[in-house]
Amino acid sequence: MSKWTRALSAAPLLATAGLAAWDMSQKKHALLRNFPVIGHGRYLLETIGPELRQYIISTNDQERPFSRDQRSWIYASCKGENNYFGFGTDDDVEDNIGYPVIKHRTFTDSPPPSGTHSAEDVVLPSAKVLGGPRGRRLAFRPQSLINVSAMSFGSLSGAAIEAINKGVLLAGALHNTGEGALSPHHRQGGDLIFQIGTGYFGCRDREGRFDLERLKDVVAGAPVRAIEVKLSQGAKPGLGGVLPAAKLTQEIADIRGVEMGHDIVSPSRHGEFKDVDSMLDWVEKIADATGLPVGVKSAVGDLVFWEQLTQQMAKGDRGVDFVTVDGGEGGTGAAPLVFSDAVALPFFVGFTRVYSVFAEAGLTDSVTFIGSGKLGLPKAATVALALGVDMVNVAREAMLSIGCIQSQKCHTDKCPTGVATQNPWLVRGLDPASKSVRLAAYLRTVRRDLLKISEAVGVLHPGLIDPDDIELLEGTRHGVPLRGVYGYAPTWGVLGKDIAADITELMTREAPTGGSAAPSRSAAH
Ligand SMILES: Cc1cc2nc3c(=O)[nH]c(=O)nc-3n(C[C@H](O)[C@H](O)[C@H](O)COP(=O)(O)O)c2cc1C
Numbered sequence: 001m002s003k004w005t006r007a008l009s010a011a012p013l014l015a016t017a018g019l020a021a022w023d024m025s026q027k028k029h030a031l032l033r034n035f036p037v038i039g040h041g042r043y044l045l046e047t048i049g050p051e052l053r054q055y056i057i058s059t060n061d062q063e064r065p066f067s068r069d070q071r072s073w074i075y076a077s078c079k080g081e082n083n084y085f086g087f088g089t090d091d092d093v094e095d096n097i098g099y100p101v102i103k104h105r106t107f108t109d110s111p112p113p114s115g116t117h118s119a120e121d122v123v124l125p126s127a128k129v130l131g132g133p134r135g136r137r138l139a140f141r142p143q144s145l146i147n148v149s150a151m152s153f154g155s156l157s158g159a160a161i162e163a164i165n166k167g168v169l170l171a172g173a174l175h176n177t178g179e180g181a182l183s184p185h186h187r188q189g190g191d192l193i194f195q196i197g198t199g200y201f202g203c204r205d206r207e208g209r210f211d212l213e214r215l216k217d218v219v220a221g222a223p224v225r226a227i228e229v230k231l232s233q234g235a236k237p238g239l240g241g242v243l244p245a246a247k248l249t250q251e252i253a254d255i256r257g258v259e260m261g262h263d264i265v266s267p268s269r270h271g272e273f274k275d276v277d278s279m280l281d282w283v284e285k286i287a288d289a290t291g292l293p294v295g296v297k298s299a300v301g302d303l304v305f306w307e308q309l310t311q312q313m314a315k316g317d318r319g320v321d322f323v324t325v326d327g328g329e330g331g332t333g334a335a336p337l338v339f340s341d342a343v344a345l346p347f348f349v350g351f352t353r354v355y356s357v358f359a360e361a362g363l364t365d366s367v368t369f370i371g372s373g374k375l376g377l378p379k380a381a382t383v384a385l386a387l388g389v390d391m392v393n394v395a396r397e398a399m400l401s402i403g404c405i406q407s408q409k410c411h412t413d414k415c416p417t418g419v420a421t422q423n424p425w426l427v428r429g430l431d432p433a434s435k436s437v438r439l440a441a442y443l444r445t446v447r448r449d450l451l452k453i454s455e456a457v458g459v460l461h462p463g464l465i466d467p468d469d470i471e472l473l474e475g476t477r478h479g480v481p482l483r484g485v486y487g488y489a490p491t492w493g494v495l496g497k498d499i500a501a502d503i504t505e506l507m508t509r510e511a512p513t514g515g516s517a518a519p520s521r522s523a524a525h
């Protein structure tokens with residue numbers, strides 16, 4: 001073999017080694033850092049995937065939990081890329097039952113749409129002050145209407161938690177700790193909501209009982225803005241949190257105060273209260289001790305809990321500051337299939353039932369409603385806001401923005417992108433600094449789109465879109481306003497006068513300008 005032939009045959013090997021070295025040292029793609037060279041196969045398949053799927057497998061809208069269109073939109077938005085779609089909708093508008101259509105207005109007093117682009121910031125605070133109605137000492141107006149939902153350190157990697165916390169700091173949003181305590185990874189400067197689950201991780205004594213003094217210490221030592229008491233979660237209501245043993249590291253065990261070597265399964269119910277009456281006493285005790293707004297998170301099944309809650313709150317002396325309603329279609333790190341598939345109502349059915357119970361009791365202005373369950377896309381978020389949701393929480397959409405590819409292996413510790421694993425080799429692939437920028441860009445883009453939709457409807461804030469502004473279609477035959485579909489009375493789904501006036505005033509100050517040319521001399525006004 002000649003010198004040249006030997007050199008030529010060694011070239012592919014050298015090129016592969018060079019590519020592997022490049023893949024492992026770059027920080028942009030977690031998948032390539034963890035799977036050098038072969039990871040490119042996934043990107044190749046992704047590139048030709050649309051064609052393969054179009055002819056052989058599925059359409060852009062068939063995949064679940066998030067369709068290809070939805071994921072593409074999140075990926076493009078978080079990278080600040082062109083996230084427009086060309087050639088018109090590929091949704092099956094003609095034959096779809098329950099397809100939402102937002103009704104724009106031709107003329108409006110609101111300023112014309114801003115020219116804000118994907119990932120550029122707009123001001124979009126909550127219309128309601130969290131903890132304001134109950135006079136909590138540390139009540140505040142959340143500056144972002146969209147925030148990151150509860151996901152614990154344990155279900156997610158430390159690097160993912162860091163990326164999220166840095167990302168919410170950049171976007172001025174809130175980061176819910178999840179029920180796995182407040183870890184050092186959460187301390188990157190972003191504002192937190194501290195979640196208390198039935199395991200009381202982070203605020204329990206050696207025997208696993210709730211410890212108020214520890215709670216006071218933990219919230220005082222970090223930028224915690226509110227406390228969320230987790231009653232249940234849409235993907236597994238009636239079950240406590242589950243951290244499979246495969247994902248339990250010594251660091252997590254120390255932070256949670258548990259033993260190594262077995263699954264960490266939280267109890268299905270709280271030990272600190274046993275009914276609505278004792279729960280409200282406990283909520284008031286925590287709010288009083290910390291000064292923070294306190295809310296509950298729950299999936300929706302039987303309505304008796306909500307009826308009793310509103311009956312007791314109507315007396316005025318005790319109450320929750322916010323209610324997070326999680327849809328049955330919500331995500332989880334690990335759950336039995338039957339719970340994910342069949343327990344708890346889907347978000348729109350569950351939320352509207354809960355909202356109706358609060359509305360019957362005249363309490364909708366006294367609480368902030370937070371919604372979660374695939375609401376991190378502007379169309380779904382708009383429908384939720386029209387039905388009375390004040391703020392939207394996103395979990396899996398945030399994961400997608402920091403690199404998740406929806407491989408659905410979160411329960412195995414084999415997450416290929418380092419998002420939902422504790423395997424150090426896989427976690428190494430996720431660079432918190434660059435992923436935080438992506439999360440922030442995604443959150444900003446949702447805010448931008450929600451503001452643009454409000455402008456199309458002719459209002460200054462998406463909280464002012466009401467249930468008459470959206471119809472659900474029955475194919476091309478018929479459309480029914482949300483108000484009729486969900487049996488809302490005329491005043492339901494509408495903000496109280498004072499709240500509406502405050503947010504209108506705030507948005508008028510902040511309203512973007514631009515959009516239309518100056519009127520000509522012959523203009524009609
Ligand atoms: C990996 C993962 C971990 C989660 N951990 C928690 C948790 O600790 N506490 C909780 O209340 N919800 C938890 N959830 C549920 C989410 O907070 C959220 O309610 C649900 O996924 C719906 O939002 P989404 O559709 O935007 O994902 C988790 C979800 C995922 C995907």
Ligand code: SF4
Nearest residue numbers: 404407408409410415
């Ligand atoms: S890439 Fe797969 S395993 Fe990792 S977080 Fe996403 S869905 Fe879970």
